[in-house]
Amino acid sequence: MSSPITIYGDSSSGNSLKVKFVCDKLNRPYRWVETSVVKKETRTPAFLAMNPVGQVPVILLADGTPLAQSNAIMLHLAEGSDLVPQDALARALVMQWLFWEQYGHEPAIAVLIFHKAHLKKPAHEINPELLPKSESALNVMEQHLSQRSYFVADRLTLADIALVAYTRKAPDAGIDLARWPAVRAWVARIETDLGLSSYVA
Numbered sequence: 001m002s003s004p005i006t007i008y009g010d011s012s013s014g015n016s017l018k019v020k021f022v023c024d025k026l027n028r029p030y031r032w033v034e035t036s037v038v039k040k041e042t043r044t045p046a047f048l049a050m051n052p053v054g055q056v057p058v059i060l061l062a063d064g065t066p067l068a069q070s071n072a073i074m075l076h077l078a079e080g081s082d083l084v085p086q087d088a089l090a091r092a093l094v095m096q097w098l099f100w101e102q103y104g105h106e107p108a109i110a111v112l113i114f115h116k117a118h119l120k121k122p123a124h125e126i127n128p129e130l131l132p133k134s135e136s137a138l139n140v141m142e143q144h145l146s147q148r149s150y151f152v153a154d155r156l157t158l159a160d161i162a163l164v165a166y167t168r169k170a171p172d173a174g175i176d177l178a179r180w181p182a183v184r185a186w187v188a189r190i191e192t193d194l195g196l197s198s199y200v201a
């Protein structure tokens with residue numbers, strides 16, 4: 001059995017939940033330390049010593065080595081499992097979606113969710129570019145998923161786990177996924193694969 005790790009995460013953070021989803025799927029033991037972003041628990045000296053960026057998730061490996069960045073953590077934990085294809089091209093395609101998730105998807109949808117649902121900002125205080133950027137990201141996903149059931153390799157990979165983390169919470173940003181039927185069906189499929197209940201905003 002793999003050695004236990006410690007996950008510092010905020011349970012309302014999709015980036016943190018990605019790590020939990022991978023551990024649960026792979027039956028990897030872990031200790032979860034709830035670390036609130038809103039209460040600034042990511043800015044204490046002890047936390048900054050683990051991750052100078054001041055963000056969750058961070059994991060501590062069995063030997064105490066810290067590792068940050070949700071997608072890097074997922075890759076490390078899932079190495080050698082079916083969630084990371086062995087085939088070089090399929091693996092690169094997983095990376096393609098992981099990089100896009102961090103650059104094209106999460107900065108729109110996750111930020112909109114955070115400002116609307118967590119900070120409860122009024123509409124006029126929210127960057128008006130976030131909604132169209134979120135919709136564009138969903139359009140990209142819809143086009144891809146209208147031809148297939150999973151992002152890569154016809155099966156569950158880290159690409160699906162990374163992208164589902166915030167897509168399933170899109171209703172929290174006032175986005176109705178009914179406009180993207182292939183995305184909505186894929187969210188339900190991945191939630192089932194991960195043993196999650198359907199997300200209710």
Ligand SMILES: N[C@@H](CCC(=O)N[C@@H](CS)C(=O)NCC(=O)O)C(=O)O
Nearest residue numbers: 013015037054055056057069070071
């Ligand atoms: N690229 C990072 C983003 C992590 C991130 O944005 N974490 C947020 C919560 S989802 C956070 O800790 N924010 C606190 C802050 O920036 O002060 C990852 O994928 O791990």
